[in-house]
Amino acid sequence: MNTKTKRKTDPALAQARREQVLCAAADCFKRKGYHGAGMAEISRTAGMSAGHIYNYFASKEAIIESIIERDMEELFSVFQEFEDQPGNLVTILLNGLDSGVERHIDVDQGALDLEMQSEAARNEKVARLLRKSDLQAREKMRSLLVGERSPIKAAKAAEIDSRIEVMFALMNGLLMRKILNPSIDKELLLIAVRPAMKTLITPFD
Amino acid sequence: MNTKTKRKTDPALAQARREQVLCAAADCFKRKGYHGAGMAEISRTAGMSAGHIYNYFASKEAIIESIIERDMEELFSVFQEFEDQPGNLVTILLNGLDSGVERHIDVDQGALDLEMQSEAARNEKVARLLRKSDLQAREKMRSLLVGERSPIKAAKAAEIDSRIEVMFALMNGLLMRKILNPSIDKELLLIAVRPAMKTLITPFD
Amino acid sequence: MNTKTKRKTDPALAQARREQVLCAAADCFKRKGYHGAGMAEISRTAGMSAGHIYNYFASKEAIIESIIERDMEELFSVFQEFEDQPGNLVTILLNGLDSGVERHIDVDQGALDLEMQSEAARNEKVARLLRKSDLQAREKMRSLLVGERSPIKAAKAAEIDSRIEVMFALMNGLLMRKILNPSIDKELLLIAVRPAMKTLITPFD
Amino acid sequence: MNTKTKRKTDPALAQARREQVLCAAADCFKRKGYHGAGMAEISRTAGMSAGHIYNYFASKEAIIESIIERDMEELFSVFQEFEDQPGNLVTILLNGLDSGVERHIDVDQGALDLEMQSEAARNEKVARLLRKSDLQAREKMRSLLVGERSPIKAAKAAEIDSRIEVMFALMNGLLMRKILNPSIDKELLLIAVRPAMKTLITPFD
DNA sequence: CATGAATGAGTTTTCATTCAT
DNA sequence: TATGAATGAAAACTCATTCAT
Numbered sequence: 001m002n003t004k005t006k007r008k009t010d011p012a013l014a015q016a017r018r019e020q021v022l023c024a025a026a027d028c029f030k031r032k033g034y035h036g037a038g039m040a041e042i043s044r045t046a047g048m049s050a051g052h053i054y055n056y057f058a059s060k061e062a063i064i065e066s067i068i069e070r071d072m073e074e075l076f077s078v079f080q081e082f083e084d085q086p087g088n089l090v091t092i093l094l095n096g097l098d099s100g101v102e103r104h105i106d107v108d109q110g111a112l113d114l115e116m117q118s119e120a121a122r123n124e125k126v127a128r129l130l131r132k133s134d135l136q137a138r139e140k141m142r143s144l145l146v147g148e149r150s151p152i153k154a155a156k157a158a159e160i161d162s163r164i165e166v167m168f169a170l171m172n173g174l175l176m177r178k179i180l181n182p183s184i185d186k187e188l189l190l191i192a193v194r195p196a197m198k199t200l201i202t203p204f205d
Numbered sequence: 206m207n208t209k210t211k212r213k214t215d216p217a218l219a220q221a222r223r224e225q226v227l228c229a230a231a232d233c234f235k236r237k238g239y240h241g242a243g244m245a246e247i248s249r250t251a252g253m254s255a256g257h258i259y260n261y262f263a264s265k266e267a268i269i270e271s272i273i274e275r276d277m278e279e280l281f282s283v284f285q286e287f288e289d290q291p292g293n294l295v296t297i298l299l300n301g302l303d304s305g306v307e308r309h310i311d312v313d314q315g316a317l318d319l320e321m322q323s324e325a326a327r328n329e330k331v332a333r334l335l336r337k338s339d340l341q342a343r344e345k346m347r348s349l350l351v352g353e354r355s356p357i358k359a360a361k362a363a364e365i366d367s368r369i370e371v372m373f374a375l376m377n378g379l380l381m382r383k384i385l386n387p388s389i390d391k392e393l394l395l396i397a398v399r400p401a402m403k404t405l406i407t408p409f410d
Numbered sequence: 411m412n413t414k415t416k417r418k419t420d421p422a423l424a425q426a427r428r429e430q431v432l433c434a435a436a437d438c439f440k441r442k443g444y445h446g447a448g449m450a451e452i453s454r455t456a457g458m459s460a461g462h463i464y465n466y467f468a469s470k471e472a473i474i475e476s477i478i479e480r481d482m483e484e485l486f487s488v489f490q491e492f493e494d495q496p497g498n499l500v501t502i503l504l505n506g507l508d509s510g511v512e513r514h515i516d517v518d519q520g521a522l523d524l525e526m527q528s529e530a531a532r533n534e535k536v537a538r539l540l541r542k543s544d545l546q547a548r549e550k551m552r553s554l555l556v557g558e559r560s561p562i563k564a565a566k567a568a569e570i571d572s573r574i575e576v577m578f579a580l581m582n583g584l585l586m587r588k589i590l591n592p593s594i595d596k597e598l599l600l601i602a603v604r605p606a607m608k609t610l611i612t613p614f615d
Numbered sequence: 616m617n618t619k620t621k622r623k624t625d626p627a628l629a630q631a632r633r634e635q636v637l638c639a640a641a642d643c644f645k646r647k648g649y650h651g652a653g654m655a656e657i658s659r660t661a662g663m664s665a666g667h668i669y670n671y672f673a674s675k676e677a678i679i680e681s682i683i684e685r686d687m688e689e690l691f692s693v694f695q696e697f698e699d700q701p702g703n704l705v706t707i708l709l710n711g712l713d714s715g716v717e718r719h720i721d722v723d724q725g726a727l728d729l730e731m732q733s734e735a736a737r738n739e740k741v742a743r744l745l746r747k748s749d750l751q752a753r754e755k756m757r758s759l760l761v762g763e764r765s766p767i768k769a770a771k772a773a774e775i776d777s778r779i780e781v782m783f784a785l786m787n788g789l790l791m792r793k794i795l796n797p798s799i800d801k802e803l804l805l806i807a808v809r810p811a812m813k814t815l816i817t818p819f820d
Numbered sequence: 821c822a823t824g825a826a827t828g829a830g831t832t833t834t835c836a837t838t839c840a841t
Numbered sequence: 842t843a844t845g846a847a848t849g850a851a852a853a854c855t856c857a858t859t860c861a862t
Contacts, residue, residue, distance in 0.1 A: 009824070017825090033323055035240040039853060049827050054854065111326040117381055118323045121316035122238050127384070134385040162396035165382050165389055166375065170401070173378025177370050179325055179332075180339040184370055191367035192405060196375070199404040200397060218842090244836055254844045256838075265836065423821090443737045445650040449857055459823045461859075470857065521736035528648055528733045530794055531726040537794075544795040572806035575792050575799055580781065580811070583788025586732055587780050589742075590749040594780055601777035602815060606785070609814040610807060624845070632846090654832060664848050666834075675832065 018056050020046045022070060025063045030111045034064060034119050065129060068116060072133040078103075079140035089149040090201055094194060101186050101193060104171050105178040114175065138164050151202050163200050170196060223261050226251045227275060230268045235313045239269060239320050270334060273321060277338035283308075284345035294354040295406055299399060305376060306391050306398060315380040343369050356407050368405050375401060428466050431456045432480060435473045440518045444474060444525050475539060478526055482543035488513075489550035499559040500611055504604060510581060511596050511603055520585040548574050561612050573610050580606060633671045636661045637685060640678045645726045649679060649734050680744055683731055687748040693718075694755035704764040705816055709809060716801050716808060719786050720793040728790065753779050766817050778815050785811060 024046035028037035039060060043050035057063045085092045104110070120127035141164050146153050152160070170193070177184060229251035233242035244265060248255040262268045290297045309315070325332040346369050351358050357365070375398070382389060434456035438447035449470060453460040467473045495502045514520070530537035551574050556563050562570070580603070587594060639661035643652035654675060658665035672678045700707045719725070735742035756779050761768050767775070785808070792799060 013825085031327060033327060036327070038851080040851090048825095050853085051828070051855070052826050055825075060853065107326065111323070114319065114323045114326065117384060118238070118316070118319045120384055121312065121319065122241060131385055138386070158393060159396050161389075162393050162398075165379075165386065165394055166397040166401055169378030169382045169394075170371065170375040171378070172381045173374030173376070174370075176322055176377045177374045179322060180336055181343070181370065184366075188363055188367050189370055189374075191364050192371040193367075195404050195409045196371055196401050199400050204400045222842095243834080255836085256845065257843050259837070260842080427821095443733070446737060448855080453824095460857085461824065462822050464858070465821075517736065521733070524729065524733045524736065527791055527794060528726070528729045531722065531729065532646060532648060532651070541795055548796070568803060569806050571799075572803050572808075575789075575796065575804055576785065576807040576811055579788030579792045579804075580785040581788070582791045583784030583786070584780075586787045587784045589732060589735055590746055591753070591780065594776075598773060598777050599780055599784075601774050602781040603777075605814050605819045606781055606811050609810050614810045628846085653830080655830095663846095665832085666849070667847050669833065670846075 014056065017048070018066070020048070021053055021056055021063065022067055026067050026112055029064070029067070029115050030108060034115050061123070061125065064116065064119065064126065067112070068126065068129045068133070071113075072129070072136075075133060075137060076140075079137060082144060083140065087149075089144060089147070090151060090198065093144075093201055094198060097190065097193060097197060098186070100171060101174060101189050104174045105184070105186065105189070107175070107178055107182075110175040110178070114179075134168075138168070141167070145201070155203070159204075167197065167200050170200075219261065222253070223271070225253065226258055226261055226268065227271055231272050231317070234269070234272070234320070235317050238316065239324065266328075266330075269321065269324070270330060272317075273331065273334045273338070277334070277341070280338060280342055281345070284342060284349075287349055288345070292354075294349060294352070295356060295403065298349075298406055299403060302395065302398060302402060303391070306379060306394050309376050309379045310383040310389075310391065310394070312380070312383055312387075315383070319380065319384075339373075343373070346372070350406070360408070364409075372402065372405050375405075424466065427458070428476070430458065431463055431466055431473065432476055436477050436522065439474070439477070439522050439525070443521065444529065471533075471535075474526065474529070475535060477522075478536065478539045478543070482539070482546070485543060485547055486550070489547060489554075492554055493550070497559075499554060499557070500561060500608065503554075503611055504608060507600065507603060507607060508596070511584060511599050514581050514584045515588040515594075515596065515599070517585070517588055517592075520588070524585065524589075544578075548578070551577070555611070565613070569614075577607065577610050580610075629671065632663070633681070635663070636668050636671055636678065637682055641682050641727055644679065644682075644730050645723060649730050676738070676740065679731065679734065679741065682727070683741065683744045683748065686728075687744070687751070690748060690752060691755070694752060694759075697759060698755065702764075704759060704762070705766060705813065708759075708816055709813060712805060712808060712812060713801070715786060716789060716804050719789045720799070720801065720804070722790070722793055722797075725790040725793070729794075749783075753783070756782070760816070770818070774819075782812065782815050785815075 021042070025037070025042045028042050028045055031037070032041070039050045039053065042063075043053055046053065053063075057066065082092055082096060116126060116130060120130050142160060144150065145155075145160050145163065152163070155163075174189060174193075177189075226247070230242070230247045233247050233250055236242070237246070244255045244258065247268075248258055251258070258268075262271065287297055287301060321331060321335060325335045343366075347365055349355065350360075350365050350368065357368070360368075379394060379398075382394075431452070435447070435452045438452050438455055441447070442451070449460045449463065452473075453463055456463070463473075467476065492502055492506060526536060526540060530540045548571075552570055554560065555565075555570050555573065562573070565573075584599060584603075587599075636657070640652070640657045643657050643660055646652070647656070654665045654668065657675075657678075658668055661668065668678075672681065697707055697711060731741060731745060735745045753776075757775060759765065760770075760775050760778065767778070770778075789804060789808075792804075
């Protein structure tokens with residue numbers, strides 16, 4: 001009664017169904033891994049028949065690709081926040097560490113990231129998507145580091161690149177630490193993360 | 206005449222066979238991943254029948270577990286080297302970075318590590334092994350950092366722990382960087398890895 | 411006002427819808443084969459929903475059965491033409507060969523015929539329909555061959571039957587030839603088809 | 616004890632298994648059609664697990680391809696017989712008609728032929744095999760018709776080709792006749808087949 | 821009348837594992 | 842000890858058919 005609401009396919013329903021599948025799949029992948037989770041389990045989790053999923057996704061691969069794309073957008077927004085904040089860059093980034101570390105040691109989301117990373121080593125399509133996402137993140141970071149507010153804006157391009165790589169490596173590596181040593185927590189990590197990151201965003205020597 | 210060398214299982218031969226399988230499997234897993242490599246391929250690579258492998262390993266899973274154990278020993282020996290070297294600890298560790306970075310951005314071995322890491326998120330046995338290995342590595346490193354030669358030997362336990370976690374995170378994170386950005390190389394990374402590591406093994410402030 | 415033209419099923423519309431489906435299905439079957447064409451494609455081609463087709467046909471099988479029935483009527487009309495033409499029977503039939511050969515080496519339609527034929531070998535309903543159609547065709551042909559204008563009207567029944575069977579065999583066999591040797595064309599075939607058919611409609615010896 | 620009989624794969628067994636599968640598959644295809652017969656049924660008929668079949672054939676398609684190849688060799692031997700027989704060609708071919716007609720109205724084998732023919736209309740690989748087989752048959756026949764003993768050895772190439780095509784069409788068409796009119800038998804058909812074939816292997820006019 | 825979302829049994833194929841020899 | 846033939850359960854995916862709207 002509210003709108004036209006009747007004739008033809010309802011795109012809102014379709015979108016809802018896609019989300020349903022995406023969430024269910026992400027959940028299954030976290031628990032069982034991409035290869036370990038079958039369409040049967042995903043469909044059960046999503047509350048719809050396996051066959052029906054194929055009305056929304058062309059293949060199991062298409063599902064993980066969609067998950068990656070969804071995550072990409074989220075990642076992007078994190079970096080946008082840094083850019084939008086006023087004031088001293090070092091302060092901004094170091095302040096961001098708190099939530100950054102927290103986000104990176106979330107094993108639940110991390111398990112999925114790891115899974116995608118593993119898949120990328122063997123699946124070119126997945127690799128391409130992940131790299132695209134990563135490229136955007138690096139560019140965002142570079143624009144911060146060479147910006148007016150940056151204490152290292154004068155550094156050579158290679159040095160900037162290296163700093164970015166190592167910052168990212170450090171943060172991403174935290175996930176593995178949490179998996180291998182579940183007893184660590186954010187506060188403990190920050191003790192050393194902060195000085196290390198500071199080194200990475202201020203001039204060497 | 207003395208040994209007869211035939212009757213009943215020769216334990217040396219059995220061990221050799223196990224090694225054969227382990228090497229073949231590691232090779233296959235690197236190329237195709239744990240799920241991508243089949244027992245058929247492994248047996249072909251190992252030069253023995255698929256059925257026969259089951260005389261030495263209870264399952265495919267048991268194989269990867271053995272590989273992990275084998276890798277543990279290797280990792281252990283790397284740390285032993287640091288300990289055995291004379292002189293200034295900072296110098297030793299920074300000098301070790303060169304080969305350390307190189308080892309950590311070997312995507313072939315790394316892809317397997319990643320897969321094992323992923324597997325750990327859901328396979329308790331694998332997790333336990335990996336953690337045991339990691340624990341040993343951390344202890345080795347701690348013994349270095351609190352040793353006589355260490356510039357931070359006076360630091361609090363939590364700080365030491367944090368430093369170790371972050372060093373490991375950084376190094377392990379390099380693998381992901383290499384996967385997401387294959388164009389990076391050791392030299393580029395070392396530009397920022399060195400200062401960051403130096404920060405992590407010298408007193409803060 | 412008189413018909414109200416809406417309430418309850420309009421039989422004319424229903425018939426039109428059936429035709430729509432039949433044409434679409436025949437089209438799809440020619441292009442993809444009976445098994446290769448899905449209800450989804452048929453419904454798309456027919457411009458109606460898949461579900462709706464089931465208001466007119468009980469099953470996919472029912473559709474092909476209807477197609478067969480429709481084709482039967484068409485075939486029938488071909489024979490009617492011969493009967494209606496005046497003059498010498500031999501001339502009429504030989505003149506008809508030109509278009510007859512052409513029709514029989516149309517692989518698109520033919521592929522469907524072949525599939526129906528195959529289906530007949532295991533689907534009794536299809537077999538019955540095809541045989542009914544064939545029986546009518548044979549009877550039409552027999553009435554021509556024993557008619558006043560026929561040069562073999564005096565032949566024994568078995569001989570007439572044999573001639574009809576062989577004529578039909580020859581014409582139907584052309585389709586297989588075209589499939590196995592796509593390079594042949596109507597003109598080439600007519601070189602030998604004409605004398606062979608002439609033999610079959612004139613007294614032996 | 617008889618031979619070495621032990622070490623390594625026994626190729627005789629493998630061959631036997633292949634035959635087993637081929638026969639079972641041919642049987643199933645006759646009864647249910649290529650698409651209608653599932654691997655499950657084939658494996659049941661062959662008395663081995665579905666999975667095991669894949670040790671001998673790469674796919675279901677590979678099975679039908681092997682069947683075609685097997686049939687090709689058989690067909691070839693039929694033509695060889697004609698060539699090897701001494702005496703008048705017309706007599707030889709007309710004498711061969713008896714068994715030829717019989718072979719062509721064997722609906723059991725024929726159902727399979729039809730199935731393969733149908734498949735060829737949609738499956739290029741199958742089509743290629745069938746055409747290769749057919750080409751050999753045509754060439755064999757041509758060599759007979761242009762040979763020393765042939766009454767039409769002087770005919771133009773196109774005419775020879777046409778005669779061959781029509782002879783083959785006629786014989787292959789008999790199968791369809793038998794399917795559409797199961798009451799016909801060899802004797803009845805021969806009444807008209809013989810004169811028609813005679814026309815096709817003697818000079819026109 | 822008409823839709824298309826939803827189902828579930830079915831498809832071919834793969835593969836870790838077992839076992840007679 | 843060693844083989845590889847054999848299995849069977851699972852995988853991803855398809856599709857004719859049903860049904861609430």
